[in-house]
Amino acid sequence: MSEKLLKPGTYFMMGNMACVEAALIAGCRFFAGYPITPSSEIFERASLRFPQVGGVAVEMEDELGSMAAIIGASYAGAKAMTATSGPGFSLMMENIGLAFIMEAPVVVVNVQRAGPSTGIPTLVGQGDVMQARWGSHGDLETIAYCPSSVQEFFDLTIKAFNTAERFRTPVFVLADQVVGMMWERLRVPQYEEIEVVERERLSPDMLGSRPPFDYSQDFNPMPIVGTGCRVNVDSLTHDERGYPTTDHAVSERMLSHLLGKIRNHAHEIWRWEEQMMDDAEIAVIAYGSTARSALKAVKTARSRGIRVGLVKLLTIWPFPDELIEKISQKVNAIVVPEINYGQLIHPVKEHAKCPVVGVNWAPGSLIEPHVIVDALEVIAA
Amino acid sequence: MSELQVLAGREIIAQSHVRDTLLRAERLPHIWCPGCGIGIVLGAYAHAVERSSIPVEKHVCISGIGCTGRVSGYMNLDSFHTTHGRAIAFATGMALFRPELEITVISGDGDITTIGGNHLIHAARRNVDINVIMVNNFNYGMTGGQHGATTPLEAKTYTTPYGNIETPFNVPYLVAAAGASFVARWTTLHVRQLAKAVERMMEVEGFAFLEVVSPCPPTFGEFNGFPEALDMMEYFRKHCVVDHSADLSKIGIGLKPGEKLVVGNFVDRRRPSYQELLEEMRGRAMGGEHK
Numbered sequence: 323m324s325e326k327l328l329k330p331g332t333y334f335m336m337g338n339m340a341c342v343e344a345a346l347i348a349g350c351r352f353f354a355g356y357p358i359t360p361s362s363e364i365f366e367r368a369s370l371r372f373p374q375v376g377g378v379a380v381e382m383e384d385e386l387g388s389m390a391a392i393i394g395a396s397y398a399g400a401k402a403m404t405a406t407s408g409p410g411f412s413l414m415m416e417n418i419g420l421a422f423i424m425e426a427p428v429v430v431v432n433v434q435r436a437g438p439s440t441g442i443p444t445l446v447g448q449g450d451v452m453q454a455r456w457g458s459h460g461d462l463e464t465i466a467y468c469p470s471s472v473q474e475f476f477d478l479t480i481k482a483f484n485t486a487e488r489f490r491t492p493v494f495v496l497a498d499q500v501v502g503m504m505w506e507r508l509r510v511p512q513y514e515e516i517e518v519v520e521r522e523r524l525s526p527d528m529l530g531s532r533p534p535f536d537y538s539q540d541f542n543p544m545p546i547v548g549t550g551c552r553v554n555v556d557s558l559t560h561d562e563r564g565y566p567t568t569d570h571a572v573s574e575r576m577l578s579h580l581l582g583k584i585r586n587h588a589h590e591i592w593r594w595e596e597q598m599m600d601d602a603e604i605a606v607i608a609y610g611s612t613a614r615s616a617l618k619a620v621k622t623a624r625s626r627g628i629r630v631g632l633v634k635l636l637t638i639w640p641f642p643d644e645l646i647e648k649i650s651q652k653v654n655a656i657v658v659p660e661i662n663y664g665q666l667i668h669p670v671k672e673h674a675k676c677p678v679v680g681v682n683w684a685p686g687s688l689i690e691p692h693v694i695v696d697a698l699e700v701i702a703a
Numbered sequence: 704m705s706e707l708q709v710l711a712g713r714e715i716i717a718q719s720h721v722r723d724t725l726l727r728a729e730r731l732p733h734i735w736c737p738g739c740g741i742g743i744v745l746g747a748y749a750h751a752v753e754r755s756s757i758p759v760e761k762h763v764c765i766s767g768i769g770c771t772g773r774v775s776g777y778m779n780l781d782s783f784h785t786t787h788g789r790a791i792a793f794a795t796g797m798a799l800f801r802p803e804l805e806i807t808v809i810s811g812d813g814d815i816t817t818i819g820g821n822h823l824i825h826a827a828r829r830n831v832d833i834n835v836i837m838v839n840n841f842n843y844g845m846t847g848g849q850h851g852a853t854t855p856l857e858a859k860t861y862t863t864p865y866g867n868i869e870t871p872f873n874v875p876y877l878v879a880a881a882g883a884s885f886v887a888r889w890t891t892l893h894v895r896q897l898a899k900a901v902e903r904m905m906e907v908e909g910f911a912f913l914e915v916v917s918p919c920p921p922t923f924g925e926f927n928g929f930p931e932a933l934d935m936m937e938y939f940r941k942h943c944v945v946d947h948s949a950d951l952s953k954i955g956i957g958l959k960p961g962e963k964l965v966v967g968n969f970v971d972r973r974r975p976s977y978q979e980l981l982e983e984m985r986g987r988a989m990g991g992e993h994k
Binding site for chain 2: 326351352354373374375376378380382383384386387388390391392393394395396397398399400402416417419420424545547548549550551552553554555556557558565566
């Protein structure tokens with residue numbers, strides 16, 4: 323690995339900066355961005371660091387352009403990323419769909435902020451959870467990781483690139499203002515301990531025996547421009563050759579492939595951590611910075627004799643349905659605190675076999691642990 | 704096999720074409736209407752690719768959405784049919800990561816100047832080393848004939864039934880002002896000049912832009928005095944004036960009788976491309992220079 327990468331060791335670092343260092347270690351060499359609070363430190367550090375390792379960091383005219391540019395760079399062979407917050411994420415939805423249908427591996431970091439529209443740019447929110455799942459039109463299957471610390475922001479950014487390369491699809495890192503702007507301890511492991519996945523590439527001689535988009539396979543090697551593959555890559559529904567079609571059967575095959583490659587391998591994507599769940603009668607299911615409040619709340623409730631545990635979701639999409647189903651058969655109730663007015667609670671309710679209660683608070687601040695403790699006390703009683 | 708094949712109800716007279724290796728012949732017949740000018744532009748591009756000194760596998764064709772957006776899919780190259788208006792932004796990402804590629808965006812006037820206008824001016828401002836060929840047929844053809852940012856004043860379309868009240872862009876003037884290295888305009892009547900201009904664009908360092916004025920008989924022509932394919936070709940023949948040093952502020956298109964339609968290779972200047980500046984800046988960054 324390049325000597326210009328962040329060396330193994332322990333650092334005190336901001337989440338947004340750790341994200342950039344992780345991207346470089348994961349092999350990302352193309353960044354396209356547009357400044358937006360509270361993610362701008364990612365773009366700023368990328369502008370400083372990417373050229374040092376021979377990469378490109380470019381400011382586009384808007385987030386529509388950023389998203390389009392990273393897909394173009396991805397097909398040029400780059401591991402490519404952008405970073406934004408809610409308003410920019412909204413603009414990216416169009417070309418997130420393009421990356422999905424073109425099967426372009428890209429990473430989109432969204433440092434979430436508060437409120438709809440311009441909202442409160444400088445304060446925390448978790449309001450883009452459903453947008454990450456359903457924001458782009460048509461049927462998509464999306465992948466989203468949620469870090470709750472600087473270390474997780476680092477680790478999950480690397481994971482996001484690996485998942486994007488393996489699945490050839492856009493992957494989100496759904497951070498939030500607290501995680502992005504917090505300074506915290508970061509441990510960079512020895513490089514040989516870090517898994518870095520490289521994409522499988524299509525070569526022209528492979529095209530004699532297989533189409534470029536083989537829908538009978540979950541994973542296909544990617545045609546990179548300039549290598550002689552001469553493949554058509556289309557935003558229209560396309561057949562195995564990449565040619566546009568309105569044929570129902572082909573459309574069904576293409577969508578089954580695009581959705582299936584993620585659904586069939588969800589086990590590889592799911593990451594979560596359980597704490598104090600062995601004897602738990604109540605489970606708190608939390609993600610992102612809310613998991614920090616939730617852990618404090620669980621400990622406080624335990625000290626008051628309530629048998630409660632924490633399930634911290636590091637992957638929220640594809641939704642870990644089997645996990646929720648299993649947990650809900652062990653506990654009497656599930657509590658879902660979120661810095662929004664009820665988003666991830668919906669799939670939890672869909673899959674849980676026990677009552678599910680939300681703790682929702684989203685004026686632009688973390689949920690204070692005592693609010694969750696109050697809910698746990700009411701439920702335990 | 705007989706000399707005369709019938710495919711999808713249309714007669715195919717020839718078994719092959721000299722540029723078959725550059726076209727995805729199995730995708731023909733194409734979707735364009737009789738009298739459409741886009742095929743002429745495709746031909747000019749294929750001709751230029753053939754003549755260019757750059758290997759075929761380094762050529763990339765990228766389109767947005769619309770009638771002209773279908774060009775990329777007929778080219779037997781690395782080709783991309785992207786989202787509406789975003790082809791230039793897509794091409795920018797590809798071109799910055801792999802400067803050795805010869806990337807040509809071919810798309811329509813609505814795609815390039817209306818929904819994609821912001822990407823156009825910023826790519827020209829940065830002088831990104833890509834080629835953009837914009838086929839201007841003055842309307843949105845694919846969606847049935849609505850007006851856009853190039854529709855002449857007073858022209859009738861389905862969304863300007865009382866005549867267009869919006870002033871259109873003078874696109875070469877706009878792109879030249881934004882900073883492009885190369886700016887030209889030809890029509891589909893100027894087949895040879897068109898192909899030569901595209902060849903030149905492939906040599907130019909920096910943003911190279913070509914407007915190709917083209918007939919659209921069924922959706923634009925019908926309501927604006929050009930109902931048959933030859934009507935607009937005849938207009939071009941009578942009204943076109945070649946003036947490479949034209950005052951670009953005066954070459955807006957009104958399609959009025961008696962008005963000049965100015966064509967030519969208006970701008971061909973050496974400005975550092977974005978890729979050149981990027982390479983130089985990266986050299987400083989890799990050499991340890993800190994901001």
